[in-house]
Amino acid sequence: MKKLIAAIFVMAVFSETTSLACLNETRITLNGKKIDGDEITSLELVPWGKDLVKDRNLYIDELSELDSLWKTTRNIDYYSDYGVVLVYLGRYAEAKDVFQKIEGMAPGRYSTAANLGTVYELLGDNTQALRWIKKAVAIDPTSHNNSEWLHVKILETKIKGDDFLTSTFLIGTTFGNDVKPVSSMKNVALTKLQEALYYQLNERLTFIKPKDKIVALLLFELGNIYALTTDVTISLRVYDIAKEYGYSSEVFDKRYGLFKRMQKGLGNEYSRDASKNTEADIQTDSAHQLAQHSVNQNQSINKPGRNYIYFGIGSICIVIFAIWYAMRQHHNT
Numbered sequence: 001m002k003k004l005i006a007a008i009f010v011m012a013v014f015s016e017t018t019s020l021a022c023l024n025e026t027r028i029t030l031n032g033k034k035i036d037g038d039e040i041t042s043l044e045l046v047p048w049g050k051d052l053v054k055d056r057n058l059y060i061d062e063l064s065e066l067d068s069l070w071k072t073t074r075n076i077d078y079y080s081d082y083g084v085v086l087v088y089l090g091r092y093a094e095a096k097d098v099f100q101k102i103e104g105m106a107p108g109r110y111s112t113a114a115n116l117g118t119v120y121e122l123l124g125d126n127t128q129a130l131r132w133i134k135k136a137v138a139i140d141p142t143s144h145n146n147s148e149w150l151h152v153k154i155l156e157t158k159i160k161g162d163d164f165l166t167s168t169f170l171i172g173t174t175f176g177n178d179v180k181p182v183s184s185m186k187n188v189a190l191t192k193l194q195e196a197l198y199y200q201l202n203e204r205l206t207f208i209k210p211k212d213k214i215v216a217l218l219l220f221e222l223g224n225i226y227a228l229t230t231d232v233t234i235s236l237r238v239y240d241i242a243k244e245y246g247y248s249s250e251v252f253d254k255r256y257g258l259f260k261r262m263q264k265g266l267g268n269e270y271s272r273d274a275s276k277n278t279e280a281d282i283q284t285d286s287a288h289q290l291a292q293h294s295v296n297q298n299q300s301i302n303k304p305g306r307n308y309i310y311f312g313i314g315s316i317c318i319v320i321f322a323i324w325y326a327m328r329q330h331h332n333t
Contacts, residue, residue: 027234030181032262046241047222047238049202050206052089055088076102080112082098087115087119092119092122099116113136116128117133129155130156133148147199154214165213167217171221179254179255181225190225198222216247232259233259233263239255239259
């Protein structure tokens with residue numbers, strides 16, 4: 001019986017991971033090559049943000065616990081986390097007061113500067129937001145997966161206006177106007193830009209709901225990068241969100257249509273036109289491997305609800321195994 005319990009425990013621990021890892025989907029690279037990929041891994045590359053509505057009750061409970069811990073221990077980290085949870089609950093003015101008090105008690109903390117910058121932005125004061133985010137970057141330039149430079153550019157765009165709402169200003173590059181995205185950036189630099197865009201967008205989508213011009217443009221460019229570094233299947237998923245946030249252009253329509261045809265035909269239609277392959281296609285395979293390596297560097301995100309289905313499948317497997325093992329033990333005795 002002890003062996004049975006141990007076996008069930010081991011399977012329970014690893015069932016979700018195992019069931020998810022076995023699910024693959026056929027995806028298409030920009031040069032029309034079929035690849036087998038982990039569907040869950042591909043979904044983790046898509047920025048979703050946090051579901052603050054679904055988790056609201058959890059945040060309320062956490063707020064009460066953090067308040068108690070702060071009053072009991074006077075540990076300022078608990079008070080800072082208390083302010084963060086206030087933000088998740090949409091209580092921005094209260095959160096701002098908390099972070100301002102922390103700045104008075106312990107000046108120069110990176111987290112305080114970053115949190116104040118975020119709260120000021122959510123309150124609509126982009127000038128103060130930019131001031132505090134720049135201060136946070138000065139304290140720790142590597143923070144938020146080396147992506148806070150992009151937060152600075154977003155705030156500068158908001159302040160300067162639509163004339164600065166361009167990819168060149170926001171991310172320092174473009175991916176052309178042809179039916180396929182192209183880039184002169186080296187694979188390492190392109191992957192770093194991909195990671196920065198993913199990180200900032202995943203945070204931003206938690207609070208900024210459609211429609212939003214800056215988010216829409218950055219999502220489009222993230223989709224373009226994925227086409228170059230990973231595959232067009234993931235690009236389409238990001239393009240869909242870009243469209244939801246209001247992005248539209250002739251280039252977007254051309255690329256969306258091409259990637260849809262490629263995915264539907266699993267690359268066959270595009271491969272017949274291989275003579276038109278660009279230099280970007282040649283770089284795709286090596287960039288794909290580099291990008292796959294970088295997936296493990298991403299911060300944790302909310303996975304879609306379908307994970308519960310996979311967990312359920314794993315649980316059923318555990319029950320079947322347990323019954324079989326018990327019957328076998330009974331037969332042997």
